[in-house]
Amino acid sequence: MDELIKKLQTDFDGLEISTLAKTRITISTKKESILLLLSYLKRMGYDHLAIISCNDWIKDNELELVYIVSHYLEKDYGPDSEIDKFNIIIKTRIPREKARFVTVLDVFENAEPYERELHEMFGIYFEGHPRLTLLMLERNYKIPPFRKDFNTKKYVDDLYGNIPTIEERKKGKK
Amino acid sequence: MDRNQIGKWFKNPSKMANKYSLHAIYFCTGCGIIEIPPSITTRWDAERFGIIPVATPRQANLFMITGYVSTKTLKAIIRTYEQMPEPKYTVAFGSCPINGGMYYDSYNTIKCLDKFIPVDGYIAGCMPRPEAVFIGVTHLWKLIDMDKANGYKKYRENYPFYRANQEQLFGDLDWPPLFPKENTNG
Amino acid sequence: MYFLHLFILALLALFSGIILVGISRKISARIHWRYGPPLLQPLIDVIKLFSQNSISHGFFFDFGIILTLVGSFILIFFIPVSNLYVMNSGGLIAVIYIMLLSPFGLAISAAAGANPNASIGITRKFLLSFAYEIPLLLILLSVMTHYNTISLVKIVDMQVDSGWSFGSGTLILSGISYLLILPAILGIRPFEVVNASQEISSGPLTEFGGKHLAFASIQHSLHTYAVLALFVDLFLGGSSLFGLLKPISSTIWGSLIGILVFLVKVAVLMIFCLFINAVFPRYRIDQAMKYIWKWPLLTAFVGLLIVSLLN
Numbered sequence: 189m190d191e192l193i194k195k196l197q198t199d200f201d202g203l204e205i206s207t208l209a210k211t212r213i214t215i216s217t218k219k220e221s222i223l224l225l226l227s228y229l230k231r232m233g234y235d236h237l238a239i240i241s242c243n244d245w246i247k248d249n250e251l252e253l254v255y256i257v258s259h260y261l262e263k264d265y266g267p268d269s270e271i272d273k274f275n276i277i278i279k280t281r282i283p284r285e286k287a288r289f290v291t292v293l294d295v296f297e298n299a300e301p302y303e304r305e306l307h308e309m310f311g312i313y314f315e316g317h318p319r320l321t322l323l324m325l326e327r328n329y330k331i332p333p334f335r336k337d338f339n340t341k342k343y344v345d346d347l348y349g350n351i352p353t354i355e356e357r358k359k360g361k362k
Numbered sequence: 363m364d365r366n367q368i369g370k371w372f373k374n375p376s377k378m379a380n381k382y383s384l385h386a387i388y389f390c391t392g393c394g395i396i397e398i399p400p401s402i403t404t405r406w407d408a409e410r411f412g413i414i415p416v417a418t419p420r421q422a423n424l425f426m427i428t429g430y431v432s433t434k435t436l437k438a439i440i441r442t443y444e445q446m447p448e449p450k451y452t453v454a455f456g457s458c459p460i461n462g463g464m465y466y467d468s469y470n471t472i473k474c475l476d477k478f479i480p481v482d483g484y485i486a487g488c489m490p491r492p493e494a495v496f497i498g499v500t501h502l503w504k505l506i507d508m509d510k511a512n513g514y515k516k517y518r519e520n521y522p523f524y525r526a527n528q529e530q531l532f533g534d535l536d537w538p539p540l541f542p543k544e545n546t547n548g
Numbered sequence: 549m550y551f552l553h554l555f556i557l558a559l560l561a562l563f564s565g566i567i568l569v570g571i572s573r574k575i576s577a578r579i580h581w582r583y584g585p586p587l588l589q590p591l592i593d594v595i596k597l598f599s600q601n602s603i604s605h606g607f608f609f610d611f612g613i614i615l616t617l618v619g620s621f622i623l624i625f626f627i628p629v630s631n632l633y634v635m636n637s638g639g640l641i642a643v644i645y646i647m648l649l650s651p652f653g654l655a656i657s658a659a660a661g662a663n664p665n666a667s668i669g670i671t672r673k674f675l676l677s678f679a680y681e682i683p684l685l686l687i688l689l690s691v692m693t694h695y696n697t698i699s700l701v702k703i704v705d706m707q708v709d710s711g712w713s714f715g716s717g718t719l720i721l722s723g724i725s726y727l728l729i730l731p732a733i734l735g736i737r738p739f740e741v742v743n744a745s746q747e748i749s750s751g752p753l754t755e756f757g758g759k760h761l762a763f764a765s766i767q768h769s770l771h772t773y774a775v776l777a778l779f780v781d782l783f784l785g786g787s788s789l790f791g792l793l794k795p796i797s798s799t800i801w802g803s804l805i806g807i808l809v810f811l812v813k814v815a816v817l818m819i820f821c822l823f824i825n826a827v828f829p830r831y832r833i834d835q836a837m838k839y840i841w842k843w844p845l846l847t848a849f850v851g852l853l854i855v856s857l858l859n
Binding site for chain 2: 573577580581582583584585586589592593595596598599600601602603746749750753754755756757758761
């Protein structure tokens, strides 16, 4: 792990690396170097993209994308062994209005459903993604539901509160 | 148990047979699906009440809505409910179909199921145990006896209002109306 | 006299068919350590199904299900019970023909319903029929050769004189082969491939509701009764009780006791099949065909050879 950190700091500019545990490091970087960093890490042997996640920093007016990569172990060492997977957490920030980013499908093929979910839940458009359709939700929302300025109670009252019961509809809606 | 009342059988055999042979469609949705397999297998045997699970809605009599209903599931529930032959009965588990329950402020779940398909009765519990399910079933028998479990008749008579509610929620529906409007004069 | 026989045979078949299905559900439940439904539960199901408004998919949908029911119903009249019989001409050869009417009717209904699950179920039904027809034909051929007749009534009468076919040395292999394929003809586990509700949402019965399903249920009980009654007539001596009933065989009391003995034999055979049904899972259709064409076919063939050599 330490050699990897040394190599990263010589080969890349503008990284902030912090060590969370013996097998876990966090890298904060600019959004322009994500593709290069991910393919570099994949070549180093970290070829398992675990998840792509997102945080909503509404006060900074930014969305933070989080990529977690790891590596496949040669065999299963069991839960009590000392050999643990190395996890690398990579974070970038993109602007919140008209959120756009580039897809990492060329590097990790299994990024497709994660980016689809982020598109429908946070409203991020991924350039180059072949299929940005609805995955779990049933309709499109004006404000994507996981953003912090989406008021769920108001949405519920507007949509479901306005549907009358059958008796009310029979008497004629007021 | 009033199974020995032969007189009732001869007076109205279809009502008694509808009571004692409720075939439930095996539609698994929501949290309560975990309570259905224990009810129909060996330990809490539901077959002695006449309830067996069947595979298609065309053969079914009873629809159990076990828990919350999301908007995606509601489309499937409406289509399944409309395929069942009449007379049919609906039973809902928990408090989510009544007023949203635990998910009262969720953008994705239905707050009151009775606005979209008629529900005959509710069983309390989150989720109700198999014993509570059986007490609910015997209560449903009493309702059928008193002719109060007529949700399917309400659906048939007030179909335009149900359809208007469904269209208000979903926009345009993919399937044609179940009971087409007859053209009336004036 | 003819109409009385018809009426009594039809009522007997319907009643015992329903009781047999009820016994099967009750005994399966008891083997599983639970209480089961009441014995008359299939009757309650049929009454409920008749009171439902079902949906029809056209003329052929209705026609197919009626053909199925008629096929099983007519089969009843060819199988004698004590000294009640309606049709004697044609005998076993007519039975072989008519046994194939019900799958044919079900195929017409499934085609009119246009459900892909139904077409998978019908494929399996025809494949299974094809599989068990071959040893069944060999078995019936050996019985016909041994008794030198095709009439079921004469076969039953000869067994009253000379003892059960199952106990005679020549026909025992054919009897064993029939016992081995009996679950396949009845459609119980391990050969429950056709109406597998978990895999293909109840196969050919997918689009049936209401009255159509009521007819299909009645056909299922009649089919169960007919297949078991055929075995009892051919191999277990019909309604003879080791020759004890010969002196009173032409009186009414003789007929009634004969019917009772017949029903007891059918029930014992059904319980034997139920013990197999309760503990086995389900074969795939190719496994089922491979099984039926291995040992049962071989046994039936050897039985036919023995019968033809010794006659």
